Amino acid sequence: MFNFVSLRGAEGDEVIFLKIKDCFASLAMTLLLFMPSIGYASVASEVNQANDLYKHGQFDDSLKLYQEALDQDAQSGIVKYDLGTALYKKGDYDKALGYLSQAAQDKNVKIKPKAEYNLGNVLYKSGVQKENTNVDDAIKSLQSALGHYGQTIAMDPKDQDALYNQDFVKKEIKRLKQKKQNQQQQQNQQQQNQKQQQDQKKQQGQQNQQQDQQNKQDQQNQQNQQTQQKEQEDQQSASESQAQKQKNAQDQAQQKQKELDRKQAEDLLEEYQDNEEPKKLLNYMPKKIDDRPVLKDW
Numbered sequence: 206m207f208n209f210v211s212l213r214g215a216e217g218d219e220v221i222f223l224k225i226k227d228c229f230a231s232l233a234m235t236l237l238l239f240m241p242s243i244g245y246a247s248v249a250s251e252v253n254q255a256n257d258l259y260k261h262g263q264f265d266d267s268l269k270l271y272q273e274a275l276d277q278d279a280q281s282g283i284v285k286y287d288l289g290t291a292l293y294k295k296g297d298y299d300k301a302l303g304y305l306s307q308a309a310q311d312k313n314v315k316i317k318p319k320a321e322y323n324l325g326n327v328l329y330k331s332g333v334q335k336e337n338t339n340v341d342d343a344i345k346s347l348q349s350a351l352g353h354y355g356q357t358i359a360m361d362p363k364d365q366d367a368l369y370n371q372d373f374v375k376k377e378i379k380r381l382k383q384k385k386q387n388q389q390q391q392q393n394q395q396q397q398n399q400k401q402q403q404d405q406k407k408q409q410g411q412q413n414q415q416q417d418q419q420n421k422q423d424q425q426n427q428q429n430q431q432t433q434q435k436e437q438e439d440q441q442s443a444s445e446s447q448a449q450k451q452k453n454a455q456d457q458a459q460q461k462q463k464e465l466d467r468k469q470a471e472d473l474l475e476e477y478q479d480n481e482e483p484k485k486l487l488n489y490m491p492k493k494i495d496d497r498p499v500l501k502d503w
Contacts (some may be wrong), residue, residue, distance in 0.1 A: 248274045252287060259287075264295040282311025286320050293323060298331040309356075318360040322367055326354035329374055340385045347378045 255270035271288040278284060289304030305327060306426050309320035332346030357367040 230490050248278050248281070248284070251277075252284060255287065255291070259291055259294070259425065266294070267291050282308045282313055282316045282320075285311075286316055286323075288449050289327075290323055291331070293327050296330075298327050298334075300397070301327045302331075309353075314360070318357045318364070318367075321353045321356040321360070322364070322370075325350040325357065325367070325370060328353065329370070330378075333377075336384075338383065340381055340388060343379045344378060347381065350374050351378065435437070 238259045251270045251274040255267040255274065258264075258267035258270065268288065268291050270293055271284060275281065275284045285304045286308035289301045289308060292298075292301035292304065302324065305320050306326045309317055309324060311317060311320070328346050328350035331413055332343045332350065335346060336342040351371060354371040354374065357364055358371065361367070
């Protein structure tokens with residue numbers, strides 16, 4: 206008995222259904238008829254035990270038996286297929302890809318389409334895991350899965366599981382591409398916003414620098430105005446002081462001139478009195494005139 210997994214998804218849903226198929230029981234029995242009874246009976250026994258463990262979800266234990274069977278028959282495509290499928294169920298997709306790829310190269314035409322189908326499942330699951338970390342790798346993985354489903358359909362056009370999965374994965378690829386486009390748009394918008402913020406910061410910085418320069422210029426102008434005003438005040442004060450000095454000098458000169466004019470006037474008056482003014486008659490006591498007749502009539 207050989208186990209493999211079918212991917213299932215409902216419209217608008219991402220539910221994965223697991224399906225177990227008993228595909229090669231008759232083939233295993235036929236092989237036992239034509240192979241040495243001891244060696245191949247042991248391989249078949251280990252594979253059957255591993256399949257039972259696989260059914261019950263005991264993947265680690267089943268893997269040990271599959272590996273022991275493979276150690277005895279390293280060329281068995283069937284064991285490689287079962288081993289790869291169990292690894293897929295455990296979530297070890299990288300190792301599962303290796304064994305299922307080898308099984309897909311087997312000449313057994315009944316193993317090859319099943320191996321291709323499960324390769325598609327592994328690649329799908331692996332791609333889904335990468336969706337949130339690297340959408341490009343996720344798309345590539347799903348595109349590879351699509352190719353393996355196509356190989357299965359080419360060998361078995363009536364495989365409904367492969368047809369369903371092929372259609373489902375196509376939709377997933379379309380969804381991931383749209384997600385990538387949205388992420389790119391968001392990234393572009395973020396870059397644009399960052400650039401705008403940087404431009405705004407740069408512009409604000411320039412404005413602040415210009416404002417600082419303007420403030421410095423205003424401060425310098427104010428200082429210059431204050432200095433100029435002080436100089437003007439000093440000049441005005443000096444002018445007023447000089448004018449006051451000149452006025453004082455003029456006042457003093459005028460005062461001196463007045464004093465000089467007065468003195469000159471006094472001197473002139475005195476000189477006039479001494480030289481020009483009629484001399485005063487000497488004061489004398491008038492004699493008493495006798496009432497005598499005139500001796501002589503002039």
